[in-house]
Amino acid sequence: MAVTLFDSHRRFLQTIMCNGIMEGSKAKAVHRHCCEVYHTPYTDDSLDEFIDLINSYLQPLFMQIRKGMSEDDGLQYYTLVNMAETDITRMSSDYADNELELFRKTMDLIVDSENGTASSTDVLNCADSLQTKKMKKKETEQVLSRLVQDKWLNEKHGEYTLSTRCIMEMEQYIRNIYQDLVKSCAICHNIAFQSQMCCNPSCGIKIHIPCAARYYKGRVDPRCPACSKFWPHEIPAIRTSSQVSTLSPPVASAISTSQSRRMR
Amino acid sequence: MSQKRRLAGTQSSQSRVFMPNEVVMEEDEDVSFTQPSSSQLQRGLDRLTPAQVDRKVAEVVQFILIKDQKKVPIKRADIVKNVIKEYKNIYPEIIKRANMKFEKVFGFQLVEVDPKNHAYILVNKLEQNPRQPAVMSPGHPKTGLLFVILSVIFMKGGVVKEPVVWNTLKKLRVDQGEKHEEFGDVKKLVTEEFVRQRYLEYTRIPHTEPLEHEFRWGVRAEKEVDKMKMLEFVSQVHDQEPQTWTKQYKEAMAAKGGSSRS
Numbered sequence: 001m002a003v004t005l006f007d008s009h010r011r012f013l014q015t016i017m018c019n020g021i022m023e024g025s026k027a028k029a030v031h032r033h034c035c036e037v038y039h040t041p042y043t044d045d046s047l048d049e050f051i052d053l054i055n056s057y058l059q060p061l062f063m064q065i066r067k068g069m070s071e072d073d074g075l076q077y078y079t080l081v082n083m084a085e086t087d088i089t090r091m092s093s094d095y096a097d098n099e100l101e102l103f104r105k106t107m108d109l110i111v112d113s114e115n116g117t118a119s120s121t122d123v124l125n126c127a128d129s130l131q132t133k134k135m136k137k138k139e140t141e142q143v144l145s146r147l148v149q150d151k152w153l154n155e156k157h158g159e160y161t162l163s164t165r166c167i168m169e170m171e172q173y174i175r176n177i178y179q180d181l182v183k184s185c186a187i188c189h190n191i192a193f194q195s196q197m198c199c200n201p202s203c204g205i206k207i208h209i210p211c212a213a214r215y216y217k218g219r220v221d222p223r224c225p226a227c228s229k230f231w232p233h234e235i236p237a238i239r240t241s242s243q244v245s246t247l248s249p250p251v252a253s254a255i256s257t258s259q260s261r262r263m264r
Numbered sequence: 265m266s267q268k269r270r271l272a273g274t275q276s277s278q279s280r281v282f283m284p285n286e287v288v289m290e291e292d293e294d295v296s297f298t299q300p301s302s303s304q305l306q307r308g309l310d311r312l313t314p315a316q317v318d319r320k321v322a323e324v325v326q327f328i329l330i331k332d333q334k335k336v337p338i339k340r341a342d343i344v345k346n347v348i349k350e351y352k353n354i355y356p357e358i359i360k361r362a363n364m365k366f367e368k369v370f371g372f373q374l375v376e377v378d379p380k381n382h383a384y385i386l387v388n389k390l391e392q393n394p395r396q397p398a399v400m401s402p403g404h405p406k407t408g409l410l411f412v413i414l415s416v417i418f419m420k421g422g423v424v425k426e427p428v429v430w431n432t433l434k435k436l437r438v439d440q441g442e443k444h445e446e447f448g449d450v451k452k453l454v455t456e457e458f459v460r461q462r463y464l465e466y467t468r469i470p471h472t473e474p475l476e477h478e479f480r481w482g483v484r485a486e487k488e489v490d491k492m493k494m495l496e497f498v499s500q501v502h503d504q505e506p507q508t509w510t511k512q513y514k515e516a517m518a519a520k521g522g523s524s525r526s
């Protein structure tokens with residue numbers, strides 16, 4: 001660790017921690033902002049280097065800023081992960097035992113499903129048979145919405161999926177627990193939940209939806225990259241790169257402008 | 265590089281900065297804990313490998329970071345019970361090293377806010393941008409609201425009666441009686457959440473009928489918010505020099521002086 005951390009690094013780290021997870025273009029904007037505020041040399045393409053340096057200081061603390069792809073939009077995200085304790089127990093300060101059991105059951109459903117989702121009906125049914133302490137429907141819904149709020153789960157039209165942050169933080173735990181039940185994406189080799197699956201029963205590889213979109217783009221005769229059988233799924237469209245995210249405007253100055261108008 | 269912004273003149277008796285080399289925790293309220301003597305500490309350290317100690321320090325850092333997300337003080341008893349465990353005899357050394365990690369890697373400082381019950385908070389030691397007072401999550405709307413309340417208290421001499429705060433917010437179209445789309449229950453946010461997080465103090469004024477309350481800066485605000493920057497900011501809004509506010513200027517200068525000594 002020859003190079004020391006500057007306040008720009010510390011501020012960047014704090015911002016990631018506050019946000020929980022940060023999309024790549026926002027991370028770039030924050031990187032630039034931090035370097036400007038603390039007068040640290042900045043170049044456009046040095047984000048990974050910048051993060052590597054922070055990581056060299058986080059490593060003895062068993063933490064790391066990790067980059068991963070979202071299964072939803074195919075974009076890169078950054079999050080601070082804890083490597084010493086990559087399992088659900090870390091959530092135990094925020095969730096009661098039966099709430100954690102519900103989360104585990106939801107994860108079971110997601111892993112068992114072909115497309116990486118669990119329907120709210122199925123999750124609610126699980127709540128009836130919790131061993132720790134049964135949960136009423138209303139209570140279950142509240143716990144689920146907390147899990148979504150805390151960015152462990154995503155919800156869309158009554159279907160739950162594992163959030164990007166959850167997958168990035170818990171990948172090792174999930175692989176240990178579910179072993180062969182979870183598969184890696186044939187394209188990017190990361191763990192795959194929301195994905196398309198090869199229909200050839202002796203193959204059955206999975207490809208993330210954004211990875212499939214990129215891989216099959218413009219191919220007239222899409223085939224499985226492993227067994228070369230015809231790929232029967234609809235080829236998803238590539239999501240156009242998200243709206244350029246910038247730092248949210250400083251709210252205080254917005255408020256103070258209205259305040260100054262009043263004061264004068 | 266990291267500018268220490270300790271506000272010497274304003275350190276309340278309720279709080280103090282944790283100094284690595286001082287022997288802390290003179291009294292022991294939590295029965296499970298006995299302060300180790302320095303020889304006990306040395307013997308304890310001798311029995312462990314450096315890697316074991318480092319590992320424990322890392323666990324404490326992680327534990328405090330997770331607990332701090334709620335921004336409520338973390339009790340020593342909880343740290344001992346959940347993480348330190350059998351390393352109890354070298355507790356001061358572990359906390360000292362954890363604090364060094366917080367400063368060096370995260371720009372935080374571990375501050376004991378409640379010497380009686382031995383509770384800590386993490387305060388942000390990074391120099392803040394006045395236009396973006398990231399005392400909480402950067403860019404968070406609540407930050408703006410808090411900044412307004414803190415500046416009103418500061419400009420009015422350190423303490424204001426409750427209606428002053430509500431009237432100020434009302435002019436910004438934030439009404440304590442209504443559910444705000446961004447802040448939810450405003451009264452609860454200001455009198456409970458900000459208070460719990462130690463940004464504000466909310467106390468009953470004695471001998472008032474009906475009951476009246478007043479607001480002061482909380483310990484966390486004293487540690488994290490740069491008074492000079494706040495004053496400069498207010499001055500800009502009013503198109504004045506900071507020196508116009510003699511008392512506030514003196515107080516902000518004193519705070520600066522305190523930081524250069526640290």
Ligand SMILES: [Zn+2]
Pocket residue numbers: 185186187188189190207208211
């Ligand atoms: Zn993939």
Ligand SMILES: [Zn+2]
Pocket residue numbers: 198199200203204205224225226227228229
């Ligand atoms: Zn195949």
